[in-house]
Amino acid sequence: MKIVLEHLTKRFPNRNKKIKDEVVAVSDFNFTIPDGKLVGLLGPSGCGKSTALNLICGLEKPTEGRIYFEDLDVTGLEPEKRGVGLVFQNYALYPHLTVRENIRFPLENLRGEDKLTKEVMEEKVLEAAKLVQIDSLLDRKPNEMSGGQQQRVAIARALVKMPKVLLLDEPLSNLDARLRLQTREEIKRIQTETGITTVFVTHDQEEAMSISDIIVVMKDGVLQQMGKPQEIYDEPINLFVAKFLGTPQINVFEGSVRSEKVYIGESPVMDAKGVGDGDVYVAVRPEGFIVDENGPLACSFINREVMGRDTSVIATNEHFLGENIRAIIPSEEEVVPVDGCVRFSLKPHKVRLFDKIIEERIRTE
Amino acid sequence: MKKNLTAWLCLLPALAFLLVFMVYPLVDVFIYSFEEGYNFASQSYFGVGLYNYDYVLHDPYFIQALKNTFIIVIITVPLSTGIALFISLELSNIKLIRDFFQTVYFLPYVTNTLAVGLVFMILFKKTPYSDGLVNILIQFFGGTGVDFIDGPYWAKMFVMCFYTIWIVMPFKILILTSALASVNPMYYKAAKVDGTSSFRTFYKITLPMISPMVFYLVITGFIGAFKAYSDEVALFGTDLNAAGMNTIVGYVYDMLYGNSGGYPSYASAAALILFAIVFTITTINLMVSKKTVFYN
Ligand SMILES: Nc1ncnc2c1ncn2[C@@H]1O[C@H](COP(=O)(O)OP(=O)(O)O)[C@@H](O)[C@H]1O
Ligand SMILES: [Mg+2]
Numbered sequence A: 001m002k003i004v005l006e007h008l009t010k011r012f013p014n015r016n017k018k019i020k021d022e023v024v025a026v027s028d029f030n031f032t033i034p035d036g037k038l039v040g041l042l043g044p045s046g047c048g049k050s051t052a053l054n055l056i057c058g059l060e061k062p063t064e065g066r067i068y069f070e071d072l073d074v075t076g077l078e079p080e081k082r083g084v085g086l087v088f089q090n091y092a093l094y095p096h097l098t099v100r101e102n103i104r105f106p107l108e109n110l111r112g113e114d115k116l117t118k119e120v121m122e123e124k125v126l127e128a129a130k131l132v133q134i135d136s137l138l139d140r141k142p143n144e145m146s147g148g149q150q151q152r153v154a155i156a157r158a159l160v161k162m163p164k165v166l167l168l169d170e171p172l173s174n175l176d177a178r179l180r181l182q183t184r185e186e187i188k189r190i191q192t193e194t195g196i197t198t199v200f201v202t203h204d205q206e207e208a209m210s211i212s213d214i215i216v217v218m219k220d221g222v223l224q225q226m227g228k229p230q231e232i233y234d235e236p237i238n239l240f241v242a243k244f245l246g247t248p249q250i251n252v253f254e255g256s257v258r259s260e261k262v263y264i265g266e267s268p269v270m271d272a273k274g275v276g277d278g279d280v281y282v283a284v285r286p287e288g289f290i291v292d293e294n295g296p297l298a299c300s301f302i303n304r305e306v307m308g309r310d311t312s313v314i315a316t317n318e319h320f321l322g323e324n325i326r327a328i329i330p331s332e333e334e335v336v337p338v339d340g341c342v343r344f345s346l347k348p349h350k351v352r353l354f355d356k357i358i359e360e361r362i363r364t365e
Numbered sequence B: 001m002k003k004n005l006t007a008w009l010c011l012l013p014a015l016a017f018l019l020v021f022m023v024y025p026l027v028d029v030f031i032y033s034f035e036e037g038y039n040f041a042s043q044s045y046f047g048v049g050l051y052n053y054d055y056v057l058h059d060p061y062f063i064q065a066l067k068n069t070f071i072i073v074i075i076t077v078p079l080s081t082g083i084a085l086f087i088s089l090e091l092s093n094i095k096l097i098r099d100f101f102q103t104v105y106f107l108p109y110v111t112n113t114l115a116v117g118l119v120f121m122i123l124f125k126k127t128p129y130s131d132g133l134v135n136i137l138i139q140f141f142g143g144t145g146v147d148f149i150d151g152p153y154w155a156k157m158f159v160m161c162f163y164t165i166w167i168v169m170p171f172k173i174l175i176l177t178s179a180l181a182s183v184n185p186m187y188y189k190a191a192k193v194d195g196t197s198s199f200r201t202f203y204k205i206t207l208p209m210i211s212p213m214v215f216y217l218v219i220t221g222f223i224g225a226f227k228a229y230s231d232e233v234a235l236f237g238t239d240l241n242a243a244g245m246n247t248i249v250g251y252v253y254d255m256l257y258g259n260s261g262g263y264p265s266y267a268s269a270a271a272l273i274l275f276a277i278v279f280t281i282t283t284i285n286l287m288v289s290k291k292t293v294f295y296n
Helices: A049-057 A099-108 A118-131 A147-159 A177-194 A205-211 A229-234 A239-244 B002-032 B051-058 B060-093 B098-110 B113-124 B133-140 B153-181 B185-193 B198-226 B230-236 B248-257 B264-292
Strands: A003-012 A023-033 A038-042 A064-069 A084-087 A165-169 A197-202 A214-219 A222-227 A251-258 A261-264 A267-271 A278-284 A289-291 A297-307 A310-316 A325-330 A341-346 A351-355
Touching: A003 A049, A023 A049, A023 A222, A038 A049, A038 A205, A049 A084, A049 A165, A049 A197, A084 A147, A084 B185, A099 A118, A099 A147, A118 A147, A118 A177, A147 A165, A147 A177, A177 A197, A177 A205, A197 A205, A205 A229, A214 A229, A214 A239, A222 A229, A222 A239, A239 A251, A239 A278, A239 A351, A251 A325, A261 A278, A267 A297, A267 A341, A289 A325, B002 B264, B051 B060, B051 B264, B060 B153, B060 B198, B060 B248, B113 B133, B113 B153, B113 B230, B153 B198, B153 B230, B185 B198, B198 B264, B248 B264
Parallel strands: A038 A197, A038 A214, A084 A165, A165 A197
Antiparallel strands: A003 A023, A003 A064, A214 A222, A251 A261, A251 A278, A261 A267, A278 A351, A289 A341, A297 A310, A297 A341, A310 A325
């Protein structure tokens, strides 16, 4: 099911009653979530991800704008009429009910002609439980299970009515690192198997990158960029997106462009065809550095961290913004600092330029 | 072992207090209740047996007190808990005025029982000068007035139950509103997305989640209602036997200190009968709760 958002806006009265200004949690969203895709809604905490999700599922009503499921305008529909399944960060399993009763709960709500017999319910519960591989735990209570298992139950409960849209609000945040990886793969598998259009909210860029077909990056209620994970990583449209995606973070230098050449300080680091003169931010992905004794970028060497496959070179430079430069190089390469100084040249396709004032991407030809 | 010893030593003062002020009187009452023909002045008795129980159980005043107590318990405990639950639910829906209403409903709790009793008397009592506010209202709507304080039994019992419910309500509302507020709203969100009707949400989610508190209120409600006495005095004065509105605790008190008092043996027997009743009911409550109350 395709989800279309048109000028979707949600404003809240400020929680702090002394402040008159409204909080714009979601500001003028215009985009389409294609049918059958897993979309990662990514942004820092408090940027309005949950609000956007609540608008799609109907728990919140938009201040302005419309939501369509395919051609159907669902803006005014109550959540239960929309055919969505919702999974919460804290699972929200009913603690007094067993796993079976929890999964069956949405089915028991069906009334009138949709009412199901006991047998059909049991069948559907079992089917959903098998899908998330918890069919052996059906008689347990939620508190007798691990966080990962509980989250699977929550997913089964969201899926048991076979919704057309599955919405997950930071479903992995309460799990430990290992379970998070496991459950994340599990969610991807379930989504692929069922082909349900899925929106997955997270503040963890790695999580979003690894499981999404499409990522939507937002900040302060405003959509920043939407696209395939690799696309967004390679071609961020502004400095915020560039910094938000990728670990270690992109390295940002203050620089300038003079006669179509990029300078960091007085060192020309690369060409910038078709770019006018002026101050810029030069952002270099960690894998964009080449250790080169004749390289233009001189940095004071601090440390090297060997991580098996790669080596991180930690260095600093007076034009660098932030703590330390982190360059990732293949571990075969030697790093020999001369007088505490290491020199780099840059891979141009791993370097992005941003306007110093509006922080938007400056494209080279 | 050594740790245990220290613990016991630390507990010793408290245990000593318990022994002197709780266990000893209990044992004493137990012994009194079997001593026949006890004489206060000479502190002597004729023999040991069940005569005191036999006397109490055949005393019409005791039977009346027993009946009154049971009626009060059976009517006020479920009604007050139910009404308190209803009011608390409504209160938690209207968030804006919740704080205000919480204070209003709590006022009777911090007001003296006797003061509230006086107000009830003014509302319900017939005097040579006035029929009382309630009767004026009844007559205004075309009914015939009745003396609620000195009139027929059912009228007195009605005021009694009304009053008891009124008195216990604030505490119950306070407990229940905070219990309701402690239910995580995400459960309601989940239920809403799943299309759960509001009745089912209440019955399947809210009620189980606040069940420990409801159970607490029921059990303390039962115990409190069985021990009712001061509320009766507040409404009907100290001669409850004459008013036909005595309770078991009132009977015990009268047997000790009342006009016809001075019979600690009868009082003890009545007290132990009350103890047996409360004990049985509480045990039944606990057994029922094992099946119905959910503890996280
Ligand atoms: N019910 C509400 N009332 C007032 N402000 C709210 C409400 N819900 C969310 N907000 C505000 O909207 C912004 C976005 O919140 P949220 O959608 O929860 O962010 P996220 O899920 O990305 O962390 C925050 O500033 C938050 O304080
Ligand atoms: Mg959130």
